[in-house]
Amino acid sequence: MNNSQLFNYTHGSSTSTDDGSQVEAIKIYGLSNYYFYSKPAPPLKNQTLEERISCLKTRYDVCGIRTCVEAVILVELSKTPQLLLLQLRNSTYKLPGGRLRPGESDIEGLKRKLTNKLSVHSDGILPDWEVGECLGRWWRVGFETLLLPYLPPNVRSPKECRKIFLVKLPERQKFTVPKTHKLLAVPLSQLHENHEIYGPVISGVPQLLSKFPIETASR
Amino acid sequence: MVMSPAVNTYPLSSYTFGSKEAKIEKDTSVADRLARMKTNYVKEGMRTSVEGILLVQEHNHPHILLLQIGNTFCKLPGGRLKPGENEIEGLKRKLSSKLAANSSNLQPNWQIGECVATWWRPNFETIMYPYCPPHISKPKECKRLYLIHLSEKEYFAVPKNLKLLAVPLFELYDNVQRYGPVISTIPQQLSRFQFNMINNETNDK
Numbered sequence: 001m002n003n004s005q006l007f008n009y010t011h012g013s014s015t016s017t018d019d020g021s022q023v024e025a026i027k028i029y030g031l032s033n034y035y036f037y038s039k040p041a042p043p044l045k046n047q048t049l050e051e052r053i054s055c056l057k058t059r060y061d062v063c064g065i066r067t068c069v070e071a072v073i074l075v076e077l078s079k080t081p082q083l084l085l086l087q088l089r090n091s092t093y094k095l096p097g098g099r100l101r102p103g104e105s106d107i108e109g110l111k112r113k114l115t116n117k118l119s120v121h122s123d124g125i126l127p128d129w130e131v132g133e134c135l136g137r138w139w140r141v142g143f144e145t146l147l148l149p150y151l152p153p154n155v156r157s158p159k160e161c162r163k164i165f166l167v168k169l170p171e172r173q174k175f176t177v178p179k180t181h182k183l184l185a186v187p188l189s190q191l192h193e194n195h196e197i198y199g200p201v202i203s204g205v206p207q208l209l210s211k212f213p214i215e216t217a218s219r
Numbered sequence: 220m221v222m223s224p225a226v227n228t229y230p231l232s233s234y235t236f237g238s239k240e241a242k243i244e245k246d247t248s249v250a251d252r253l254a255r256m257k258t259n260y261v262k263e264g265m266r267t268s269v270e271g272i273l274l275v276q277e278h279n280h281p282h283i284l285l286l287q288i289g290n291t292f293c294k295l296p297g298g299r300l301k302p303g304e305n306e307i308e309g310l311k312r313k314l315s316s317k318l319a320a321n322s323s324n325l326q327p328n329w330q331i332g333e334c335v336a337t338w339w340r341p342n343f344e345t346i347m348y349p350y351c352p353p354h355i356s357k358p359k360e361c362k363r364l365y366l367i368h369l370s371e372k373e374y375f376a377v378p379k380n381l382k383l384l385a386v387p388l389f390e391l392y393d394n395v396q397r398y399g400p401v402i403s404t405i406p407q408q409l410s411r412f413q414f415n416m417i418n419n420e421t422n423d424k
Binding site for chain 1: 223278279280281333334335336337338348349350352353363387388389392393400404406407408409410411
């Protein structure tokens with residue numbers, strides 16, 4: 001039996017489901033294909049846990065459940081897929097993304113947040129982010145409780161819902177990162193099961209990606 | 220808003236469970252199992268196994284059907300593919316072997332949904348990862364988990380030596396000690412789906 005036909009990590013074969021649909025491979029390009037610039041940033045808000053909880057409560061009274069959308073963006077470095085993460089002040093790691101405005105759709109909101117966090121409006125041309133499927137969702141039941149990947153039974157009013165989307169990069173792109181953040185590329189093997197450093201959402205990303213063959217574009 | 224893919228889940232009570240002759244495990248210990256895996260690897264190359272996630276609902280919360288061997292060890296219904304066997308056909312074969320009555324007119328029409336996770340075994344050891352670790356060019360096993368769409372009524376025949384349990388997602392989440400890393404992380408992999416909890420007519424909605 002030929003091992004390489006099922007070993008879809010680097011050989012890029014796709015797999016079929018019962019209805020004949022293929023799981024499309026994620027194509028990733030080398031980190032060196034991308035250019036990173038820095039841009040000035042507004043001061044950071046809600047830095048302490050207390051401030052964040054208080055903000056969540058205030059907004060909940062006005063707008064109801066908070067929906068956040070976040071992006072999983074992959075690049076290749078050292079022949080392995082790596083996840084782009086933003087890091088604040090040498091501690092908290094975040095996926096690029098943020099809170100939706102009332103009435104805003106998931107996709108529109110995610111594109112808006114990605115442009116704010118990772119791009120620059122030049123000549124009024126917005127970058128065209130390719131938002132793929134939703135990989136997973138997390139819910140916050142109470143204002144101070146942890147995120148869970150399901151809605152517990154008998155919970156009628158969760159306070160937050162966070163949706164994680166796959167975002168595919170073109171072969172080349174320029175990024176501009178606010179001065180308040182660092183942009184890092186972290187290998188999937190470093191994230192896996194590493195709740196302590198990255199939290200349950202980011203450390204769970206490798207499993208959410210596991211059904212996809214990942215194809216590294218060869219030079 | 221982006222619509223989440225939907226899964227209909229029916230109450231546990233809408234299914235009928237019978238029993239059939241015992242399915243004796245081929246290996247009596249983890250060491251035996253790994254030794255047999257090595258022998259098969261030499262003959263056939265990397266093992267591909269397929270497992271099914273079958274969902275029911277109780278109290279409007281999704282539950283996964285697990286097979287329990289002895290007092291503690293739980294596994295998903297599924298198993299090893301034959302060399303060259305198609306994943307979908309192999310999964311149907313394994314599901315019938317573990318959960319269907321032997322007579323051919325009671326075979327469920329298994330609706331295999333999407334693959335929700337892939338796990339890789341780099342060496343002849345118990346540890347598995349949701350990616351093929353860097354520098355591993357010859358993984359020993361690839362395990363693929365598929366969502367199964369059950370219809371409203373099914374008849375399952377469970378081997379006498381196994382128990383079939385319906386375990387809620389909240390019990391599995393983060394419970395690596397009891398269920399292992401593959402099963403305890405299923406809640407995250409299912410979190411993108413919208414579960415339509417369908418009740419029997421006699422229950423209150």
